[in-house]
Amino acid sequence: MKAREIPFMSHASHTRRDFVSGLTTGMGLLLGGCTRTTPETGATPDAGPADVTLRIGPVLVDIAKDHTISTIGYNGSVPGPLIRMREGVPVTVDLFNDTDAPELVHWHGQIIPADVDGAAEEQSLVVPANGHLRYRLTPQPAGARWVHSHVMAMSDLHRGTYTGQFGFVYVEPKSQPGSYDQEIFLATHEWEPFYTTAEEGEEMDAEQKARMAAQKKDEKPNGWEIGYQRFTINGKCLGFGEPVRVKEGQRVLFHFLNASATENIQLALPGHMFQVVALDGNPVPRPQAVEVLDLGTAERIDAVVEMKNPGVWILGTPKDDDRRDGMGIVVEYADKTGQPRWIKPAKKVWDYTLFGDNRAAPAPDEVVPLVIGKINGGTGGFNQWTINGKVYDDKAEPRILHKGKRYRLAFDNQTDDAHPVHLHRNNFELTNVHGKATGGVVKDVVTLKGFKKIDADFTPVMDGLVLFHCHQQLHMDYGFKLLFKVT
Numbered sequence: 001m002k003a004r005e006i007p008f009m010s011h012a013s014h015t016r017r018d019f020v021s022g023l024t025t026g027m028g029l030l031l032g033g034c035t036r037t038t039p040e041t042g043a044t045p046d047a048g049p050a051d052v053t054l055r056i057g058p059v060l061v062d063i064a065k066d067h068t069i070s071t072i073g074y075n076g077s078v079p080g081p082l083i084r085m086r087e088g089v090p091v092t093v094d095l096f097n098d099t100d101a102p103e104l105v106h107w108h109g110q111i112i113p114a115d116v117d118g119a120a121e122e123q124s125l126v127v128p129a130n131g132h133l134r135y136r137l138t139p140q141p142a143g144a145r146w147v148h149s150h151v152m153a154m155s156d157l158h159r160g161t162y163t164g165q166f167g168f169v170y171v172e173p174k175s176q177p178g179s180y181d182q183e184i185f186l187a188t189h190e191w192e193p194f195y196t197t198a199e200e201g202e203e204m205d206a207e208q209k210a211r212m213a214a215q216k217k218d219e220k221p222n223g224w225e226i227g228y229q230r231f232t233i234n235g236k237c238l239g240f241g242e243p244v245r246v247k248e249g250q251r252v253l254f255h256f257l258n259a260s261a262t263e264n265i266q267l268a269l270p271g272h273m274f275q276v277v278a279l280d281g282n283p284v285p286r287p288q289a290v291e292v293l294d295l296g297t298a299e300r301i302d303a304v305v306e307m308k309n310p311g312v313w314i315l316g317t318p319k320d321d322d323r324r325d326g327m328g329i330v331v332e333y334a335d336k337t338g339q340p341r342w343i344k345p346a347k348k349v350w351d352y353t354l355f356g357d358n359r360a361a362p363a364p365d366e367v368v369p370l371v372i373g374k375i376n377g378g379t380g381g382f383n384q385w386t387i388n389g390k391v392y393d394d395k396a397e398p399r400i401l402h403k404g405k406r407y408r409l410a411f412d413n414q415t416d417d418a419h420p421v422h423l424h425r426n427n428f429e430l431t432n433v434h435g436k437a438t439g440g441v442v443k444d445v446v447t448l449k450g451f452k453k454i455d456a457d458f459t460p461v462m463d464g465l466v467l468f469h470c471h472q473q474l475h476m477d478y479g480f481k482l483l484f485k486v487t
């Protein structure tokens with residue numbers, strides 16, 4: 001069976017125009033092999049149409065009334081088309097780049113060879129400026145994955161994950177789990193980034209506050225942070241797009257993706273609970289109902305919501321300013337009208353271990369300490385980020401890991417920022433979160449809160465270069481990376 005590339009047909013908030021552009025996408029797919037004459041960059045030449053085609057190019061996104069964002073996206077829409085693949089079934093991928101800058105297309109959360117993973121540090125194939133790249137990959141594992149640009153943006157807030165280059169990838173399992181009446185894919189993203197010196201305070205406990213107070217002495221002041229003017233779900237500000245239309249009694253499976261460049265967010269749907277069934281696309285041992293979801297940059301959550309509170313509601317961020325600036329979407333029951341309602345949820349601390357079980361983790365073959373540090377940039381400068389005391393050095397030899405051995409990544413965040421750290425081409429299992437043992441929660445991003453420790457175990461199965469980094473673009477760009485080599 002072939003992988004399909006389809007528009008967001010199942011998603012209520014897509015307008016007719018989006019749907020039409022989705023159809024255009026489908027035609028691009030058929031014509032893909034003959035619309036460009038630029039040379040192949042490498043990989044597997046293969047006659048005939050590709051199974052998946054992504055065309056990188058300028059796109060205008062109407063995020064609100066009289067408010068259009070000019071950015072770079074995939075196939076003329078933001079988010080890009082929902083790409084469905086089947087676990088273990090190889091696909092041919094065509095990447096066209098209609099921009100003047102080389103691009104990297106990263107298949108986030110998939111266990112695939114380094115050359116097609118889409119990261120410069122892993123020496124992946126590049127999509128040349130105004131050029132074309134074709135290769136094959138075998139999608140795995142099943143679950144909610146995604147695709148996004150992996151270029152360094154540095155000080156340019158119109159590159160990398162600041163743009164509209166992101167889209168859902170759903171790798172269909174060999175057998176379908178769970179029952180639901182409707183499936184909705186929702187991706188959050190912020191627009192119109194700007195530099196600010198205002199630091200966004202994370203919620204902190206007494207221990208975190210004490211450590212922060214101790215650390216603030218004798219330091220340069222904090223460097224640039226990023227703020228945003230506008231917030232969207234599936235490219236629309238709250239109230240502008242079509243609502244998610246539901247019926248009383250339905251079980252709706254939501255696939256949430258935080259496609260931000262730099263923001264960790266929360267989402268709530270007043271009057272309803274989220275039954276969390278998978279994190280980063282991987283089923284959790286103990287599905288649990290929660291009122292508020294926490295999503296660090298690049299994290300995904302699959303949650304089932306039972307629609308049993310008829311009305312018109314706002315699914316959105318508990319942060320009033322950000323919701324006012326667009327971070328939300330209306331959920332509308334059939335035959336219900338009126339102003340969408342918002343009720344502030346109770347404050348709850350997000351806890352990954354809620355979804356884990358009590359199994360004891362096998363002892364690792366080796367512990368890899370990863371101590372996170374920060375060098376303040378001072379006013380008008382960029383902060384730098386260190387792992388084990390060093391900013392990323394592309395001349396340094398990668399750290400060698402061996403296939404089949406169990407490694408424990410021992411994260412020790414010695415900064416006050418929360419870091420959504422990501423390991424490429426592998427999944428890891430959380431084994432200890434803030435001193436509490438857990439098991440069975442398998443992820444590819446984990447958000448390290450300020451001054452906290454998390455252990456995550458993994459066993460590399462595929463050789464080659466493996467990039468580890470913070471998924472906060474500004475942190476990644478300024479040092480927060482480490483390269484492994486699996487042999």
Ligand SMILES: [Cu+2]
Pocket residue numbers: 418419420470471472475476480
């Ligand atoms: Cu970070």
